[in-house]
Amino acid sequence: MARALIHMPTEARRGEVIEVKTLISHPMETGYRRDSMGQPIPRHIISRFVCTYNGEEVFRAEFFPAIAANPFLSFFTVATETGEVRFQWTDDQGNTQTETVRITVV
Amino acid sequence: MPAHRGCAPLAILLLVLGMAVSAPGQGAEPGNAIRAEERRSGYSFLTRETQAMQDDDLANPGFLWVAEGQELWRTAAGAAGRSCADCHREAPVSMKGVAARYPAYDARAGRVITLEQRINGCRLDHQGAPALAYESQELLALTAYVGLQSRGMPVRVAIDGPARPFFEAGRAEFLMRQGQFNLSCAQCHEDHWQQRLRGLPISQGQSNAYPAYRLEWQALGSLERRLRNCNFAVRAEPYPYGAQEYVNLELFLAWRARGLPVETPGVRR
Numbered sequence: 410m411a412r413a414l415i416h417m418p419t420e421a422r423r424g425e426v427i428e429v430k431t432l433i434s435h436p437m438e439t440g441y442r443r444d445s446m447g448q449p450i451p452r453h454i455i456s457r458f459v460c461t462y463n464g465e466e467v468f469r470a471e472f473f474p475a476i477a478a479n480p481f482l483s484f485f486t487v488a489t490e491t492g493e494v495r496f497q498w499t500d501d502q503g504n505t506q507t508e509t510v511r512i513t514v515v
Numbered sequence: 516m517p518a519h520r521g522c523a524p525l526a527i528l529l530l531v532l533g534m535a536v537s538a539p540g541q542g543a544e545p546g547n548a549i550r551a552e553e554r555r556s557g558y559s560f561l562t563r564e565t566q567a568m569q570d571d572d573l574a575n576p577g578f579l580w581v582a583e584g585q586e587l588w589r590t591a592a593g594a595a596g597r598s599c600a601d602c603h604r605e606a607p608v609s610m611k612g613v614a615a616r617y618p619a620y621d622a623r624a625g626r627v628i629t630l631e632q633r634i635n636g637c638r639l640d641h642q643g644a645p646a647l648a649y650e651s652q653e654l655l656a657l658t659a660y661v662g663l664q665s666r667g668m669p670v671r672v673a674i675d676g677p678a679r680p681f682f683e684a685g686r687a688e689f690l691m692r693q694g695q696f697n698l699s700c701a702q703c704h705e706d707h708w709q710q711r712l713r714g715l716p717i718s719q720g721q722s723n724a725y726p727a728y729r730l731e732w733q734a735l736g737s738l739e740r741r742l743r744n745c746n747f748a749v750r751a752e753p754y755p756y757g758a759q760e761y762v763n764l765e766l767f768l769a770w771r772a773r774g775l776p777v778e779t780p781g782v783r784r
Binding site: 412414416430432433434436437477478479481483 | 573574576578579582583730733734
């Protein structure tokens with residue numbers, strides 16, 4: 410779907426609170442605009458973002474038309490165990506993008 | 516006394532001449548009224564929130580283009596099947612400081628060219644690939660990636676020798692009144708910077724952050740796109756992309772921004 414940038418520590422101590430930052434390229438077209446011919450431009454936005462940590466959901470966000478293009482998200486979670494953090498964006502045209510980051514907990 | 520009376524007009528003449536002569540020393544050359552210590556990046560005119568976006572590379576959406584540029588740098592293109600990296604190796608080493616000295620005179624082209632045009636020249640001559648379109652995702656990405664390698668370095672373009680006529684043409688462009696509003700660049704960005712226009716501060720019109728992510732565009736864009744916006748704003752007809760008028764103006768602007776750090780990819784409102 411698009412290019413995504415994820416920043417989070419790949420190594421953390423057990424119980425440490427870690428910050429996760431994500432940035433994804435997406436037009437986030439509101440559906441309220443018209444093109445130069447007066448035709449409405451169909452809505453095209455990311456509607457949902459889910460972050461799972463070893464399969465368990467740790468953060469979820471719903472997106473709406475007022476959110477700017479190339480949305481940036483920052484949130485915190487607790488480093489519990491070594492494993493995989495998975496990020497998934499879904500837009501209203503049914504496209505999904507998934508990224509994963511390995512984290513080692515010591 | 517007659518002698519004194521005779522001197523009075525001469526004294527006035529000398530005073531006028533003195534003003535004219537001392538003015539350039541104070542930086543008051545046409546189009547360059549802003550003194551070095553007053554020179555300020557557009558960054559300083561932004562809200563704190565927008566500054567924070569630029570300060571954090573992970574929050575700056577311009578880095579989406581940088582990431583693509585980094586990929587393109589290593590991707591073979593054209594008939595030669597060569598990538599940028601095949602000749603220039605590691606961009607952080609080979610491209611360091613390059614963007615800070617563009618636009619620059621190119622002997623082969625016989626004119627001053629922008630960084631975008633340099634990249635396209637490389638594609639045509641060395642990769643055997645077609646030129647990338649102005650404002651295309653790929654050209655912006657490569658320009659941003661190359662520009663990033665000069666981040667923090669002072670803008671320093673050559674305006675002597677063969678570049679001089681292009682520089683002077685750029686200055687003339689900067690000072691030329693245009694459009695239905697009959698305004699020159701200088702009237703806003705030299706004479707009235709720091710005052711407000713439609714509730715927003717007028718910046719000095721410094722070019723050191725481009726290509727920049729503009730919130731208004733919701734995208735990364737070139738300096739040329741920004742200049743076209745200015746044309747529209749004074750209700751003038753923009754030149755086509757790549758027009759020498761823009762290249763010359765970019766050279767003049769880079770000289771005017773001399774010493775300011777490159778901020779590519781900057782964030783602007």
